[in-house]
Amino acid sequence: MNIKGQTAPLPMANVDTDVIMPKRFLITITREGLADGAFADLRFDDNGARRPEFVLNKPEWKNASILIVGDNFGCGSSREHAVWGMMQLGVKAIIGTEFAGIFYDNARKNGLALPMVTAEERDKLIEMASNSEGYDIEVDIASLKIIGKNVNIDFTMDPATQRGLIEGxxxxxxxxxxxxxxxxxxxxxxxxxxxxxxx
Missing domain, CATH: 1.20.5 (Single alpha-helices involved in coiled-coils or other helix-helix interfaces)
Structure with a gap:
């Protein structure tokens, strides 16, 4: 299984699940419509207008499907809606140094890839992803490699998660x-x- 797409830098540390999916979006009894809730308070102001400063609202990164994130991404509550919403938003992989345990498990169960790299490699990817012309990479789950222009990085992923992603x-x-x-x-x-x- 290979995931190819444009990267977007989201270097904030300790992004919790309430930031990823605010609790007001948890009232639905289905998984539908959660893309609107993904990063809602970062994407929109109190009047519902898009915040131009947020990376996924910028024209250069509006089609990004791979996020490069700061440390301890997905901490906080166990809400699975956070994973569902990001996937509905078009996110297929999130690359970071570490992820909160429950968030990692929710991602694994739903097919959202979470490759883990060193801080130095993550920072290099953030720098590359910050290029306003866009930066595309390929996440090769089978070989545990991230491949892009001037980049060939090994990442870690537990074997059970790797198998699950490959086999769907x-x-x-x-x-x-x-x-x-x-x-x-x-x-x-x-x-x-x-x-x-x-x-």
Whole structure:
């Protein structure tokens, strides 16, 4: 699996899930329409007008699908909506030095790639992504490499997440593969309870 796209620099540290997806957008009972909530307070002012200073509102980065972010991205609450909203906004990968654990797990379950690099490599990518002419890269999940003009960087990702992204797997699909085993276990459990009651 390869992810290709334009990068955008978002070097802020400790961006929490309330910044990524403000709580007022959590009232929906479906995943639909969450793109509007992604980075809403950074993207829009109190009147709903776009903030021209925010990177994803600038013409140079409006089509970016890969973010280069500061340390500890995704900290805060466990809201999965943060991942859903960014993916609906068109974000396919986020490159950083580290990610909050629950956020990382939510991203893994939903197919959002989170390659991890050193601080020095991240800063180099931010510098390249800050080019107003745009900077495209390729994230090669199979070889764990980030490839672009003047850049060939190794990144880390745990094997289970790597496999899941390559195979398009998620927890639900993995569980569905075990339906017959689950049903057999439930039947055996019911039989044992029935015997117990009779005794």
């Amino acid at each position: 797997r998620d927890d639900t699909l993995d569980t569905l593969k075990l339906v017959s085993d689950i049903q057999a276990y439930e039947a055996k459990l019911n039989d044992n309870q029935h015997v117990s009651v009779q005794q």
